Amino acid sequence: MNDKRVFLIVLDSFGIGAEPDADLFGDVGSNTLGTIVTSDRYDTPNMRKLGLFNIEGVTCGKRTEHPLGSFARMQEASMAKDTTAGHWEIAGLVSEKPFPTYPHGFPKEVLDAFSKATGRGVLCNKPYSGTDVIRDYGEEHMRTGDYIVYTSADSVFQIAAHEEIVPLDELYDACRKAREILQGEHGVGRVIARPFIGKAPEFKRTPHRHDFSLIPPKDTMLDCLSGAGLATIGVGKIYDIFAGKGISETKSTESNQNGMEITAQWQNASFSGLCFVNLVDFDMLYGHRNDIDGYAGAATEFDRWLGGFLDGMRENDILMITADHGCDPGTPSTDHSREYTPLLVCGKHVKKGVSLGTRKSFADIAATILDIFQVEGTIAGTSFLKEIEARDGE
Known part of the structure; x- marks a missing residue:
């Protein structure tokens, strides 16, 4: 169908627990979600309904008996815990070699x-x-x-x-x-x-x-979609992260609230393709500043907005909510943390209550999005569309 739309929203740094190799990154025990749910400012009933606390390995929060979406725990294949590598992998490009870091300053x-x-x-x-x-x-x-x-x-x-x-x-x-x-x-x-x-x-x-x-060294799902004539809309710092490569339209944001407003505007617009959103305040304002209550409040604010967005979804819309890394505000570190990330998927043609387990790469998101639009592309990742696609009567 030419009216298919995918809204892919990245809650920047919304990790859900340390990955098995977290010791290599100094992040053993990190759990961004586990930390923020302890705040009395945390309240996300809509994400809970979609299956956030049903995700494999998530032990905090209260599971729901009848999730309204499909869900997964995403493991990063790139040896990194930064924004660029995380987003590139979400878009189907695994970074085989980590980007250089400078703990002692630049030469x-x-x-x-x-x-x-x-x-x-x-x-x-x-x-x-x-x-x-x-x-x-x-x-x-x-x-x-x-x-x-x-x-x-x-x-x-x-x-x-x-x-x-x-x-x-x-x-x-x-x-x-x-x-x-x-x-x-x-x-x-x-x-x-x-x-x-x-x-x-x-x-x-x-x-x-x-x-x-840096300009991505290989094509991502954005290049594949735009090459097929589909819209590739970036909201927030998406354009910057991909150096504009494969992006057909872009709109920068000044805050999470502004990003949500712009995303709602695109929901009310007519297009066929992908709207790729980054909400940076979680990371920039709260994770890096070890502000547990602020992070929890931002999650609550997003969830309030999410309720209205879910009500406004059209027949062929699919919503995916995920993250690019962690940034646990409850640890002594103010840096990103090597964590699994959540994936929540919903829409009128998405099965309810399907656990996709733990996926071995963020790139499975990209492979699935290409599958949704029936677009070919040489990218990393394995599509899970067949596992979540609801047929008539399901």
Whole structure:
């Protein structure tokens, strides 16, 4: 049918328990969902009805006897726990080699090339919390005009600058130059612009963040779908994560709430294809800041919105809800965590109550989406469409 639509919503960092190799990442015992359900701000009846607490291996929360969707526990095949690798794998591209990380800062040759290209010096150059780094280096940045360059446990080159010192266009241009430098051996997953405003000690990051990712080295489901003439709509940082490759339309967001509003607008629009959504606040505002109540509140807010979205689904719509990694706000670490992720699938032509067990790759999502649209593509993953597709009378 030419009116099929898939809404794929990524709850950024919504992990559901440590993967078997979590010890290799320093994440033994991490469980984002297990942590946030302990907050009195957590209340997600709609996700529960879809089968969230029926997923294999989930021991928190209350199972439902009659789930309204199909569900699975997703295991990451890529040796990573970052946003880029997670989303690429969801889209059918497994990263065989992890992106480089810099626990001791970036090498001199990288920073020298960056300073030469931008005409500004560099401050910090070590792993840092995004809010702490502007608190500790913001005044020196304003005095010198040097960029604040920092990283994390993820493969990122982050550039912070005050909007009154470095105009946004100049900051974004600096990121593009950094992206050109950071290739090959130093090909980090993302270069991220981190603008901020205000006066010390009350500096505040703005919503003008922008990510500059590597171009995916192989085709993803987005290329396959767009090549078949179907819509591939990115909401939030999807366009950035894929460097625009395979995306037909895009809309950036300023918050989870804004992302949900835009997704609802697309639900009311006419298109055939995929609407791929990232809701980043879970990770950016709460996971990385170890804010359990804030994370729980964001989950509750999403669930309230989800109720209305479910009511508005059309005959041939399919909704998939998943995540790209974990970021347990209850552990001492403020970094991402190596966790399984949930998958909830529902629609009028999706069987209810089907447990897909534990899938060996996020890429099974991509393979299934191509199967839904009957599009061929050389991507990773195994389709589970036949297991969840409801026939007439089922």
